Amino acid sequence: MAQKLAAGNWKMNGTEASLAEIDAMLAAYPDPGCGVLICPPATLLERMSRRIGRGKIATGAQDCHMNANGAHTGDISAEMIKDAGGAYAIVGHSERRTDHGETNEIVNAKAQAAIGAGLVAVVCLGETLEQRDAGETLDLVGSQLAGSIPDGATGENLVVAYEPVWAIGTGRIPTMEQIIEVHDFMRARLVERFGAEIGKSISLLYGGSVKPSNAAEIFAVENVDGALVGGASLKAADFGAIIDALQNA
Numbered sequence: 001m002a003q004k005l006a007a008g009n010w011k012m013n014g015t016e017a018s019l020a021e022i023d024a025m026l027a028a029y030p031d032p033g034c035g036v037l038i039c040p041p042a043t044l045l046e047r048m049s050r051r052i053g054r055g056k057i058a059t060g061a062q063d064c065h066m067n068a069n070g071a072h073t074g075d076i077s078a079e080m081i082k083d084a085g086g087a088y089a090i091v092g093h094s095e096r097r098t099d100h101g102e103t104n105e106i107v108n109a110k111a112q113a114a115i116g117a118g119l120v121a122v123v124c125l126g127e128t129l130e131q132r133d134a135g136e137t138l139d140l141v142g143s144q145l146a147g148s149i150p151d152g153a154t155g156e157n158l159v160v161a162y163e164p165v166w167a168i169g170t171g172r173i174p175t176m177e178q179i180i181e182v183h184d185f186m187r188a189r190l191v192e193r194f195g196a197e198i199g200k201s202i203s204l205l206y207g208g209s210v211k212p213s214n215a216a217e218i219f220a221v222e223n224v225d226g227a228l229v230g231g232a233s234l235k236a237a238d239f240g241a242i243i244d245a246l247q248n249a
């Protein structure tokens with residue numbers, strides 16, 4: 001059985017003042033009935049992790065380098081993320097794939113590095129609007145799944161986030177039928193590759209314009225185990241409403 005997870009990706013947003021949102025979250029959800037994760041920018045990871053302390057909300061990074069250390073100016077390694085208190089690393093977000101030219105091979109190596117350091121890798125994938133319109137969604141998702149997820153993945157060290165690129169930050173979401181189709185497909189592919197026990201234990205998140213107003217409908221989908229939330233994770237009230245929807249799903 002996959003864990004339910006509400007994950008927030010703050011992207012390139014947040015300074016010291018934003019940590020007040022964490023205080024509000026901790027006060028409202030001292031013992032959430034689902035997994036809760038926040039991935040702030042790297043500059044805030046250690047501060048946020050310390051603020052949360054031994055609370056039940058996890059922190060993570062938005063990327064990690066594939067190497068453990070070395071001459072990689074501007075990058076951070078999985079070990080550094082762990083050292084800063086993070087437990088997860090998002091890898092292969094479409095903004096990284098587009099802005100930094102990350103291929104499935106690179107994402108796979110980053111996921112391996114994260115898992116090797118004891119982090120949970122949140123591997124992101126999803127089609128562009130052109131690919132959807134061309135009827136290529138399942139082929140694309142299938143090849144991203146096969147190429148980006150390393151061997152040895154389990155429900156303990158891997159989360160998969162399906163994020164249609166055209167739904168990110170746009171206010172548009174796929175129809176429930178489209179979400180069902182892709183999530184059922186991902187579940188079947190994971191079961192095929194890793195076996196039923198592991199394949200069914202890997203959390204499958206939907207991401208792309210998730211808000212308090214649409215969360216409950218999305219979480220009612222059988223193979224949706226939670227969400228990767230961008231904009232609506234920045235404010236405790238909005239993210240809290242999404243956590244509520246997931247707890248009640």
Ligand SMILES: O=C[C@H](O)COP(=O)(O)O
Nearest residue numbers: 009168169208209230231
């Ligand atoms: O990582 C989060 C996703 O890119 C979704 O972002 P969004 O909720 O702002 O659409």
